[in-house]
Amino acid sequence: MIKKIDHIGIAVRDLESAMDLYRKLGFEIKEIEEVAEQKVRVAMIPAGESKIELLEATSDESAVAKFIERKGEGIHHIAVNVENIEKALENAKANGLQLIDEKPRTGVGGKKIAFVHPKSTKGVLLEFVEG
C-alpha cells in the first residue's frame, strides 16, 4: 500500500534564503508553488526518487507558522505515497490512528493529501499523498 517516501517537509522562516542554502548544498530548485488551502508557499526539491519540501507560512494561522513558533525551523512532516488515499485513511482509522483529515485535501501539484496526527505516530506528522 505504501509505495515510497514522497517527500520530507522542512519548515523554514524565509523560503528564498532556505532555497539559496539548499542550492549551495547542490540541490536543483526550479519552482515555488503557493498552496492556499494549506497557507504555505513551497519549493519541492528533487532528491532522487523522493523530494525535500521547503515550507514557508503565508499566514500566522498556518500550521507551519505555529510549528516554527513552538519548535523552531526543522523537519515538519514525512509524506508517503499511497495508491489509494481513501483506503489508506480507512486502514489507519480502523487501526486506531488519529486522523487530522478524514477526507483528502488538495496539496502541491493538485494532488490528494491527508495527514495523520503526530500524537498517534510517535511524534512525527505523517502525510499520505496519492499517486
Ligand code: CMX
Ligand atoms: N510534528 C510533530 N509534532 C507536532 C507537529 C509536527 N509538525 N505539529 C504539532 N505537533 C505537536 C505539538 O508539539 C503538540 O505537542 P505537545 O502537546 O506534546 O506539546 C501537539 O502536536 C499539538 O497538537 P494539537 O493541539 O492537536 O494541534 P496544533 O494546533 O498544534 O496543530 C497539527 C498540529 C499537526 C494538528 C496541525 O499542524 C495540522 O493540522 N497539520 C496538518 C496540515 C499541515 O501541517 N499543513 C502544512 C503542510 C502542507 C503541505 O505540506 O502542503
